[in-house]
Amino acid sequence: MRVLVAGGAGYIGSVVTTALLADGHEVTVLDDLSTGHADAVPDGATLAEVSLHDSAPVLAEVRPEAVLHFAAKSLVGASQQHPEEYWYANVGGSLALLESMRATGCRRIVFSSTAATYGEPETVPIREDAPTRPTNTYGASKLAVDHMLTSYAVAHGFAAVSLRYFNVAGAAYGLGERHATETHLIPLALQVAAGQRESLTIYGQDYPTPDGTCIRDYVHVGDLSDAHLLALPAPDEGEHRIYNLGNGTGFSVQQVVDAVREVTGHPVPVTIGERRAGDPAQLVAASDRIRTDLGWAPKHTDLVGIVRDAWDVQKDR
Numbered sequence: 575m576r577v578l579v580a581g582g583a584g585y586i587g588s589v590v591t592t593a594l595l596a597d598g599h600e601v602t603v604l605d606d607l608s609t610g611h612a613d614a615v616p617d618g619a620t621l622a623e624v625s626l627h628d629s630a631p632v633l634a635e636v637r638p639e640a641v642l643h644f645a646a647k648s649l650v651g652a653s654q655q656h657p658e659e660y661w662y663a664n665v666g667g668s669l670a671l672l673e674s675m676r677a678t679g680c681r682r683i684v685f686s687s688t689a690a691t692y693g694e695p696e697t698v699p700i701r702e703d704a705p706t707r708p709t710n711t712y713g714a715s716k717l718a719v720d721h722m723l724t725s726y727a728v729a730h731g732f733a734a735v736s737l738r739y740f741n742v743a744g745a746a747y748g749l750g751e752r753h754a755t756e757t758h759l760i761p762l763a764l765q766v767a768a769g770q771r772e773s774l775t776i777y778g779q780d781y782p783t784p785d786g787t788c789i790r791d792y793v794h795v796g797d798l799s800d801a802h803l804l805a806l807p808a809p810d811e812g813e814h815r816i817y818n819l820g821n822g823t824g825f826s827v828q829q830v831v832d833a834v835r836e837v838t839g840h841p842v843p844v845t846i847g848e849r850r851a852g853d854p855a856q857l858v859a860a861s862d863r864i865r866t867d868l869g870w871a872p873k874h875t876d877l878v879g880i881v882r883d884a885w886d887v888q889k890d891r
Contacts, residue, residue: 576600577806578638578680580626580671581645582619583610585742585751586686586795590642592616592747593799602636604629605645614749626667633674640682640806641675643668646716649757650690653711664715665722672726683723684805687736689818689857691717698824699791699860702738702816709852724814733809737801739793740820740859744880746796750887759830760792760881764888767840774842776827778849781856787827789856791820794874794883804868815867820859825877833881 577594581587582603587610594601595618603615606625615621622632626645646664647653653660668685675683690713691706708714723734743760744750751761765771779786801819809815825833835842864870874880 575640576602576636576638578602578604578633578636578641579619580604580629580641580643581610581686583607583612583615583621584644585749585753586798587642587644588614588616588749589746589795590644590799590802591619592749593803595619597803602632602638604632609754611752614752616747626663627670629671630674630677633678633680637678638680640684641671641680642684642802642806643671644686646686648712649755650710650712653715657711660711660715664712665718668719668722672722676730681731681811682733682806682809683735684802685719685723685734685736687720687738687816688713688716689738689740689859691720691738694852694854695857698856699822699858700818701860702818702863720816727812727814731811732814733811734814735805735809736814736816737805738816738818739798740791740818740857741793742795742798743792744794744796744874744883745887746799746883748887748890750884750891752891759790759827760834760884761888763831763834763842764838764881764885766842767834767838767885768888772843774831774844775847776831776844777847777853779846780849783826783855785826785828788853789824789826789858791822791824791858792877792880793819793821793872794880797872797874801864801868801870804870808868817864817867818859818861819864820861821872821875822859822861823875824856824858829877830881833877836878837881837885
């Protein structure tokens, strides 16, 4: 199948691109490299260095049979400070991509959505039928694209899947996280172990959890990649499916710190900060729907193993 991967030079996109190539697909990566890296695009894929807004000529030339869409701005704090950038890139860019697809007769898409669409959950684990009440512009922009896909499926016969991720971690095919502005816990802790930071800040140690720190669901990027390949052929025309993707087991901030200490042998000094506004005590996914529908099951459920994969790539880098 001819597949276009928007945002394929980023962390998750590059891993999925590699998996698609291994599965025998013909892949074109569309990425403006504003946050992605050209050297993350694997051999065998063609790179078109353009933005979503300028995607029409690329799709007209490639004429893909399916699109996987990872391209987005994704920093929660920045989305609150500069919402216009997030509406323009995430919503406006996605609209331009969908219109480019419609013009070339491509109707199949898998969209990288997020658990941020749910906001602060009423119940945990979070199911796909939970209320969607995002608490920041990033989550709101992703939810807007989810709604867009539903309407395009109904009106234009799109076959769409939105995959709502929780915390993606680990590494696959030698590809790991590499962000200019790092906000994720595991890579931040590994930067301390690598001597790039003096200490790690834990925001709040008085939550109603066993050790007082927040609990989050970490899904391995390799398992995430498997889900994309399963989702690609799944929907019928006129159908928009939504699936949560998570490990199903929550790990606390303190457990992550302990795992990094075990893997790296570094003490990883921590400082305790105040709670951050809007940080729920616990966010864990219910992924029963994708397990039942597509047979997906995460293989990398051990926190120490997830951290070790990330550390191995960071050391090599």
